Amino acid sequence: MDVIFFLSSGLFLGWSLGANDAANVFGTAVGTRMVKFRTAALVCSVFIVLGAVVSGAGAAHTLGRLGAVNALAGAFTVALAAALTTLWMTRLNLPVSTSQAIVGAIIGWNIHTSAVTDAQSLIQIVLTWIACPLLAAGVAIGLYLALVRFVKYRRPHLLEIDAWTRLGLLAAGAFGSYSLGANNIANVMGVFLPDNPFRDIELWGITISGARQLFALGGLAISVGVFTYSERVMRTVGGGLLRLSPLAALVVVLAQSLTLFLFASQGLEHFLAGLGLPTFPLVPVSSSQAVVGAILGIGLLKGGKDIRYGVLGEISLGWLATPVLAGVMAFVLLFVVENVFDQRVNRNVLYWIDASVITELAEDGIRDDGLQRLEGKNRSNAVRLKDDLERETKLSDEAILKVINVAQLGHWRVDAAVIAGELDRDWYTADQLRGVRTLVGREYERAWALRRDLAATSPDWLPRPRTKLHRIHNKELDQKLAFLEQAFRVNPEEEESQEPETAPRQPVEQQR
């Protein structure tokens, strides 16, 4: 019952995502009256659900951004804060990035629970505000000039242009909706997967997994958001910022997709690197920022005098406000949920530096005499350890994050039942599964020790050299390991309620 209640927050986040982000794919089509809102909403909804169920299931192994939040009530609150922020921005008719609202809310959770925030995530958001619109504007200008040249060369009938533009807008919108569903469903529903209330069902000989059902529900929530509340943001994107021609509307949607494809696709980078060709730099991009950038590009190409700078200012303020507001809201809501409703919004994590940690860090090239001085002292949160590290060592911010990660204590048990029940045989290779099985019964108090042992069981568990060519492989390996860590983690509540299957394990404190 608890899970269903907590799920409501994910559904709300899905709804607000649909209400805001649908404008990125169909805003210009609806704003230029090339596609009726009802048609756009219908196509968008169908393809969002399809994307969530068909391709989103591929992301079922990833927990989405909210995976960083280690307690269900915490995830509920963070999702709620992100959803409320997005709703607020939607009510103001402003297109904002839901992902940035989630990141902002997670930072609020980090502050509330004294977890360390990776400065990189903040830099990425700021970079997205600047780089993404610039890139999208450039791509839009290039595309528009090319399209104009083509039209002038072929001289199609006005009605032909109309028909092709309409078709292009619908196709690009459908494709964008599919991607929207596939890419965001993990953010909306991923964190609830481990507590998924749905069981596999069989219909006409086809098994529909619980994950697919959960994702279909999330997709439906996004679709309802599109139908019920997305029209106003669509109008802002489609005509509020700049009065677009239908052809420009098509260019905007194409430029947005192309920007995301060129500058965020690791698949493209892998493909180009595989052919020995130069690759595009990977930069953080967001469809909300890309679409606004593309519209500005068209506006600037036409002299810039028709751009409504007031609306642009409001949109920019909305971008800045979104993560900040979500962070503040999450912080306040977490306080309420924890103290008024008596819910645990985070799992206590202990940090302990010992010789094994120092050796592990040294293998990664992180050495500092100050680390020895920090040995043998228990720290109940990451911020305290970070302060100590900053005081006692000369390590860089990146190295400090690594130390915090390695020093983290927990309890992991490689459980045969978990292997049989939760590991996807289509995702893990046969060698990887064989490797995991050889570790059945082992227990760990460090996640990296589990990773190290896994790496010894099969080359499939070894990361490849850090080159562009191997980036996808290493990312997938990381996702697989993160999933294993999550699946094998023994919760303190479980520990109390059941006897260990293997030899009795000494409590962490006693081991010390």
Add this chain to the structure above:
Amino acid sequence: MPLFNKSTQLLAGQIDEFLDAVAQGGLVFRDGVHAYLAGDLVRFDGCIILINDLEHKADDRSKSVETNLYRNSLIPEHRGDVLGLLETTDTVIDTAKTGLFQFSVERPVIPPDCVAGFTSLADTSNEALQAMIIAARTFFRDPEAIKDHLFKVAHHEHDADVISDALKRRIFSSDLDLAHKIHLRYFARNIELVSDRAKDVSDRLAIYAIKRSL
């Protein structure tokens, strides 16, 4: 590039048929005036019937295009312009038809020394109309090239003004009685009106072309 679907193809065809009807109406108008001036009333009556049919056909096509554009929410950005174009172009054939019908109803007596003037005026008005039709067709495919055709419309319309002016001077400097003079001036004005209407359309086209420019 093939047209996208049948309904679009049909609609583009209807627009073409409408413009064909108006263009043909211009030719029939010219032939009708020629026939009347030559005293060939059989051919003239044939032209009356023909221009009447063409005017009906243009009306039908215009209405059909209008309904189609609205029903299918086509060309939202240029729908108003296209409908405005069809409407004003329709007034050109209406004017031509009315002008020819007035010849049929009022049977003006044209003095031999004015025949050349009337013939030339009908020819020039028709040329303005034909240039306007080409400009209208160009609007749908190549708005940037429209200026060349609009220039021709303006040129023919100006010629028609000059011819009409000369004709009227000739009429009023003749020995005809005043009623006859006024009657003839009225007919010169009606023929000249066709080129004026064509110019009105071309003025609108100039604006529409700017709006359509990419």
